[in-house]
Amino acid sequence: MIGTILIGLSVAMLLFLLAAGLTLIFGMLGVINFAHGALYMLGAFVAFEVYNQTQSFCAALLLAPILIAFLGAVIEFFLLRPLYDRDHVEQLLMTFGLILILEEAVRLIWGLGYRDLPLPQGFDGSIPVMGSDVAVYRIFLLATGVAVGAGLFWLIERTRLGMVLRAAMSHPAMVRALGIRVDRVRTVVFALGAALAALAGAVAAPVLPVQVGMGFTIIVDCFVVVILGGLGNIRGAIAAAIFLGLLQAFGQHFFPAWIEVVTYTTLILVLLIRPQGLFSLSAGRKA
Amino acid sequence: MLALENIDVFYGAAQVLHGVSFSVAPGEVVALAGRNGAGKTTTLKTMAGFLTPASGRLILNGGSVSGVTPEYMNREGIAYVPEDRQIFPTLTVDENLSIATIVRRSGPNLWTKAQVLELFPRLAERRTAYGQALSGGEQQMLAIGRALLTGPKILLLDEPTEGLAPIIVNAIIDAFREIAANGVGMVFVEQNFRVPELLSDRYVILDSGSVVWSGDRAEFANSRDTVTRLLTDLGRTQA
Numbered sequence: 001m002i003g004t005i006l007i008g009l010s011v012a013m014l015l016f017l018l019a020a021g022l023t024l025i026f027g028m029l030g031v032i033n034f035a036h037g038a039l040y041m042l043g044a045f046v047a048f049e050v051y052n053q054t055q056s057f058c059a060a061l062l063l064a065p066i067l068i069a070f071l072g073a074v075i076e077f078f079l080l081r082p083l084y085d086r087d088h089v090e091q092l093l094m095t096f097g098l099i100l101i102l103e104e105a106v107r108l109i110w111g112l113g114y115r116d117l118p119l120p121q122g123f124d125g126s127i128p129v130m131g132s133d134v135a136v137y138r139i140f141l142l143a144t145g146v147a148v149g150a151g152l153f154w155l156i157e158r159t160r161l162g163m164v165l166r167a168a169m170s171h172p173a174m175v176r177a178l179g180i181r182v183d184r185v186r187t188v189v190f191a192l193g194a195a196l197a198a199l200a201g202a203v204a205a206p207v208l209p210v211q212v213g214m215g216f217t218i219i220v221d222c223f224v225v226v227i228l229g230g231l232g233n234i235r236g237a238i239a240a241a242i243f244l245g246l247l248q249a250f251g252q253h254f255f256p257a258w259i260e261v262v263t264y265t266t267l268i269l270v271l272l273i274r275p276q277g278l279f280s281l282s283a284g285r286k287a
Numbered sequence: 288m289l290a291l292e293n294i295d296v297f298y299g300a301a302q303v304l305h306g307v308s309f310s311v312a313p314g315e316v317v318a319l320a321g322r323n324g325a326g327k328t329t330t331l332k333t334m335a336g337f338l339t340p341a342s343g344r345l346i347l348n349g350g351s352v353s354g355v356t357p358e359y360m361n362r363e364g365i366a367y368v369p370e371d372r373q374i375f376p377t378l379t380v381d382e383n384l385s386i387a388t389i390v391r392r393s394g395p396n397l398w399t400k401a402q403v404l405e406l407f408p409r410l411a412e413r414r415t416a417y418g419q420a421l422s423g424g425e426q427q428m429l430a431i432g433r434a435l436l437t438g439p440k441i442l443l444l445d446e447p448t449e450g451l452a453p454i455i456v457n458a459i460i461d462a463f464r465e466i467a468a469n470g471v472g473m474v475f476v477e478q479n480f481r482v483p484e485l486l487s488d489r490y491v492i493l494d495s496g497s498v499v500w501s502g503d504r505a506e507f508a509n510s511r512d513t514v515t516r517l518l519t520d521l522g523r524t525q526a
């Protein structure tokens with residue numbers, strides 16, 4: 001039981017890292033970033049490569065988000081910025097095209113086979129928690145999720161950047177009328193979202209096979225989380241990630257053949273009954 | 288000084304402003320009036336940098352600034368209070384004011400938060416309330432206070448007293464007097480001249496996107512009939 005809950009929560013944590021970035025990017029840029037899964041995959045490969053070169057998991061964990069944040073800034077600046085005034089379809093096509101480019105690049109550099117990263121030293125054992133054996137690495141995953149979640153809250157609620165983010169989600173034009181360079185904030189937010197995706201990829205690398213298709217599998221679940229949580233809503237994303245993580249962990253345990261059916265049925269019901277998201281507090285809030 | 292020189296503005300293929308010209312200097316109060324759809328909001332948005340004129344020039348302190356961004360205009364001392372106020376709903380009153388001070392500014396027109404709260408004591412009482420919980424009058428005061436914190440030389444206000452109770456309108460008029468006394472220029476849009484009469488140095492009337500009348504206080508006092516005709520539907524049927 002406790003083992004299943006912890007598995008569910010560590011899945012939730014990966015989903016949250018990705019969904020938080022997706023939802024921040026959507027809130028600030030108005031763009032649904034289909035390439036988010038590709039950035040996650042790239043983060044995992046970069047972590048793998050850094051580990052290979054340095055034998056240091058710490059370095060992998062630090063460098064992957066930093067490098068991918070930089071890539072994110074470049075993507076925003078050169079590929080998305082020219083499209084903000086255009087139709088949403090063009091932005092979707094751009095992020096979709098990015099998936100193809102990033103996946104092909106990974107295939108060229110690392111090939112098609114899957115790689116894996118050993119569990120870092122000291123994290124490879126398990127400890128008893130309330131009568132079950134729990135892998136230490138899972139606890140590390142949970143702690144990372146909690147730390148990132150707390151960090152994001154601090155950023156959004158307590159810093160000037162967060163203030164601008166919250167303001168721009170409702171009235172971006174007014175933020176500009178206060179002299180604030182919203183274009184730069186967008187670059188920062190896309191870079192931050194990319195860094196979170198890469199961090200998710202890096203922490204997932206020791207427990208999931210690192211391969212080209214890995215982004216696609218998880219990004220679909222992330223969209224479910226973002227929709228359940230309510231677009232542009234971080235608190236909602238946390239709640240929805242935990243909900244979906246637990247649903248999947250228990251589903252794996254009790255009704256493995258039905259997981260997808262249950263997930264998408266929930267999604268469809270939410271879209272029909274509460275399209276603003278299960279966890280969004282103010283229904284009328286503009287995205 | 289901020290001036291429009293013979294500007295044309297389009298939304299897509301539809302021309303909304305036709306050769307509009309007028310100017311405002313620091314410390315001067317200009318009232319811009321006109322019926323619904325006359326192009327008042329469009330004119331202010333152009334002055335705030337949100338719309339680029341297809342022809343003509345927007346002049347700031349002697350130089351042409353057509354085509355610059357709203358960020359730039361604000362940093363150069365033009366503050367904009369939009370018709371729908373655009374208070375940030377998920378920020379508190381205090382944060383709605385703080386966000387205006389993120390950009391570092393200098394110059395003689397800087398207002399402090401304390402001065403703004405003194406100008407609108409009601410805001411001081413509501414400091415921790417969220418934007419979405421404010422009444423219309425409180426929102427308007429906050430929108431004006433927020434604009435002042437950007438240190439404007441010229442304040443652009445779109446229908447600042449629309450839909451407000453008379454007592455709040457009076458409070459806002461008092462605030463405008465004080466703002467003008469501090470040397471801030473103002474362009475404010477109204478559909479009629481009830482409020483502008485109390486404050487304005489100059490009057491500009493727009494109709495169908497063109498300036499159809501303009502004048503100073505004395506000229507305004509001598510032309511009441513013309514002005515009234517231009518602002519009522521009677522004038523429209525004759526035109």
Ligand SMILES: Nc1ncnc2c1ncn2[C@@H]1O[C@H](COP(=O)(O)OP(=O)(O)OP(=O)(O)O)[C@@H](O)[C@H]1O
Binds near residue numbers: 327478
């Ligand atoms: N975004 C837009 N796209 C197309 N046409 C517009 C747009 N905004 C305004 N218009 C048109 O431009 C004309 C001028 O509009 P504007 O909002 O400037 O008028 P206004 O004088 O502010 O009116 P009101 O008193 O109703 O606020 C109107 O005919 C309006 O329908």
Ligand SMILES: [Mg+2]
Binds near residue numbers: 327328329370445
């Ligand atoms: Mg208007």
